[in-house]
Amino acid sequence: MMKDKTFKVGRNDPCPCGSGLKFKKCCLDIGGVEPINLKKLYTQKYKIRFKKEQDIEGIKRAGRLVIDTLNLVEAEIRPGITTDDINTLVHEFTIQNNAIPATLSYKSYPKSVCVSVNEVICHGIPRKRVLKEGDIVNVDVTPILNGYYSDASKTFFVGTPGSEAKKIVRVARESLRRGRSMVRPENTIGDIGWAIQKYAEGEGCSVVREFVGHGVGFEFHEPPQVPHFGKKGEGIDLVPGMVFTIEPMINLGQRYLTVLEDKWTAVTKDGSLSAQFEQTILVTANGFENLTPFDL
């Protein structure tokens, strides 16, 4: 999703938990306080919607459909098919499974899936573009099943990849793995981005800043935002029951992007390859659970 400005509570502001005390005298200081207070703070201040057992079941079910859809697409990917063929596959399979493609009509987006080829970073609109030998293609799928959203994507090779394609897909995949491994209650949102940036830049690649991971489940894009860059310890603490995506977009060249005239398609400014993997992740008491559990 597109990054936007976040709201900060000042030390002397009234505490968002509703105690009537100043923030610094109340929840700012909670170091060891029970998660219940933190949940209240996050709900009221950051509008984070925590998921209960039954919600998690619903998101998981939608997550299984995402995986089945990605597997179906993977089996059909070959030189000669168009990005619109992928849209047809995803659209029909989603409907057959009693779900709705979340992207269709979302903020006027015209299609049922995002298909991003080579230098396209994200939000590629399916069209007549024909996939050719050596391309890489990200397919980003979000069904709504019984009211629950699950969001995941993978980058596939078309035919046999060259060395640049292999590299960027390897680094993007490992970036998600590294980010994900930071998810546990002692850590902050910033730890995720820190781990990704450190790894990806260490490999000589760059991290896109304009698009971030996001809370998901009841809606397509919920708070909090999850940047794929940043400093260790930055941002809010992770709390069990939070569900969000991690979806690093990694470029082989520089991180800068241009959005095309269709107002959606984001491409690398320098024309270099870009790859992405995305999963929907639940924070648990001792780590995380992957609600879109495909192997990375």
Ligand code: MF3
């Ligand atoms: N699935 C994308 C994400 O990961 C969002 C696509 S929104 C669309 O957040 F409108 F471009 F489809």
Ligand code: CO
């Ligand atoms: Co997403």
Ligand code: CO
């Ligand atoms: Co997505």
